[in-house]
Amino acid sequence: MRWLVGGAAMVAGGLVARRLLGGSARGDGQWPQRLVGRRRPRWHVATVNRPADKIAVDGQLPEPLTGLGDAVEIQVRPAAGNRGTEIAVRLRDGARLPAAQAVRRAMGRDPEQAIRAALREAKQLIETSEVLHPDHPPTTESTLLNKPLQLATRHGRREGRL
Structure with missing residues (x-):
C-alpha cells in the first residue's frame, strides 16, 4: 500500500x-x-512624502540607494497628483534564469531583495531622518516559539510590497 x-x-x-x-x-x-529567454528588469517604486529637491540634496541620493552602485538605474520623478516624489529603481542587467534566482533568493543574495530593502531604508531616511527597526533591541528572550517571528522580522524588509 x-x-x-x-x-x-x-x-x-x-x-x-x-x-x-x-x-x-x-x-x-x-x-x-x-x-x-532574457527577462526584462522590473522597476521597484516607492513614493516619498517630500519634494524632489529635498530628496537628492546636492545631487546625492540617500546612502542606501547610492550603496547599490552602478548595478542599478535610479529615476526620481514627481508622484501622481502632486503627492510627493517617486523613486524608481531597477537592475541594469535583467538576464537571470528563474532557477538561479530561486537559489539566490533562498540564500538571501537576490539583488531584487537588496533593491527593496534599500528603497525602504531610503524612504524612512527621507521622511523621518532615521531607519526604524521593529522591536529593536528585542525586549523578549529568544525561545523556540518566537523563532518564526524573529525570522520574519529579519527578512521582512527584503520581501513584499513597499
Missing part, C-alpha cells in the same frame, strides 16, 4: 512540475522560452 501512495505522489509531482515548467504536450524536450 505504501508503494502505491508513493507512486501516486511521484506521478502527481511530475505533473505539477511539468505544468509549472510549461512542458509541451508533444514531449519534444525543449525548455520553454520564458525560462531561457
